[in-house]
Amino acid sequence: MKCNSCPDSCETKSNKPKQKSRRFWAKQTTKPSPPPSNHPTIILVGSPNVGKSLLFNVLTGSYVSVGNYPGTTVEVSRSHTIIGGQTVTMIDTPGMYSLVSLTEEEKFSRNLLFTEKIDLVIHVIDAKNVSRMLPLTFQLIETQIPIILAVNMIDEAEKLGIWVNEKQLEASLGISVVTLSAIQKRGIQTLTNKVANHVFIPSLSYSY
Ligand SMILES: Nc1nc2c(ncn2[C@@H]2O[C@H](COP(=O)(O)OP(=O)(O)OP(=O)(O)O)[C@@H](O)[C@H]2O)c(=O)[nH]1
Ligand SMILES: [Mg+2]
Numbered sequence: 001m002k003c004n005s006c007p008d009s010c011e012t013k014s015n016k017p018k019q020k021s022r023r024f025w026a027k028q029t030t031k032p033s034p035p036p037s038n039h040p041t042i043i044l045v046g047s048p049n050v051g052k053s054l055l056f057n058v059l060t061g062s063y064v065s066v067g068n069y070p071g072t073t074v075e076v077s078r079s080h081t082i083i084g085g086q087t088v089t090m091i092d093t094p095g096m097y098s099l100v101s102l103t104e105e106e107k108f109s110r111n112l113l114f115t116e117k118i119d120l121v122i123h124v125i126d127a128k129n130v131s132r133m134l135p136l137t138f139q140l141i142e143t144q145i146p147i148i149l150a151v152n153m154i155d156e157a158e159k160l161g162i163w164v165n166e167k168q169l170e171a172s173l174g175i176s177v178v179t180l181s182a183i184q185k186r187g188i189q190t191l192t193n194k195v196a197n198h199v200f201i202p203s204l205s206y207s208y
Contacts, residue, residue: 039080040199041089041117045109045140046124047133048072048095051152055124055182056092059083059192064092071095074105076112084196099139113143120198121147122191127157127164127179134173141175146198148176150191155181 044052048070057063060079065072077092093112094105113121123140125133130151140147151164169177176194180187 039087039089040119041091042120042122042195042199043091043093043112043116043118044122044124045093045096045113045136047097047126047136050095050124050126050133051182052095052124053077053092055122055150055152055180056090058182058185058188060090071105076108083192084200086196086200088195088199096136098136099143113140113145118145120195121145122150122195123147124150124152127151127154128160128162130164130169137173137175141173148178148191148194148198149173151177151179152182154179154186155184 044056046052049068049072051066053064053073054066056077056079057066060081062077062079064077071094073092073094075094079090080087081090082088091112093109096103096106096109098106099110099113112118121140121143123137125137137147137149149169151166151169154164157164164179166177166179176198178187178191178194180191182188
C-alpha cells in the first residue's frame, strides 16, 4: 500500500515486511511425529529455563541449544540413546508452566503427552524453586503416565543454602525423585538407573 503523505520508500504499517514471530517459528519447525518405534519413549517436560535441554544433551550426547533465558527451545528434539543397555527415544520440549496451556509452545509440549505413546515423563524442575513448580507435577501425575521428578540445579541451590530432601519428596508425592546438576553431571547415573527401572521393569515403578 502507498503512503499518501510520504515518499514512495516510506514504510507504512502495512508495507513493513512482516517479521516471523517466535510462535510462528515454533509452529513451522516442529516436525510431525515420526512413525511409532518400538523403543520406549521418554519425554522431558517442565517450566522454561530449568535445564531440560542441557539434561537432554547430557543424556543423549546430542547438541540442542541451551540458553540462560526462558523460551530457548521452540521446537521438539528427539534422539535415541542407550539406557540400561537398551535403546530409548528421548524427547526435549519447549518449556511449559501448566498443562492448561496458553502459548503455542506450551500447547506443543502438552499435546505430545496426549498424542504420542509416552512411556515415561521426566519432569525437570529447578531446585531453587521446588514449591513453585510442583503444581505441574500434580497435573502430570493426574495423566497417569509414569513420572520421575528431576530436581535440577542442586549446585545453585546448595550455594543458596537450599537442600532438597529427595526421600521426603518421594514419600510425600508418591513418585520417584532424583536430585541432580546437569551442568556438573551429578545425579545422572541415579537418574538413568531410575529411568531403566521404570521403563524396563515396570513392576518396580510406583503405582498411583
Ligand atoms: N548451574 C546450573 N545451571 C544449569 C543446570 N542445568 C542447566 N543450567 C543452565 O540453565 C540455563 C537453561 O538451560 P536450558 O537447558 O536451556 O533450559 P530449558 O529448560 O531447556 O529452557 P527452555 O528451552 O527455555 O524451556 C542454561 O544457562 C544452562 O546452562 C544445572 O544443573 N546447574
Ligand atoms: Mg530447552
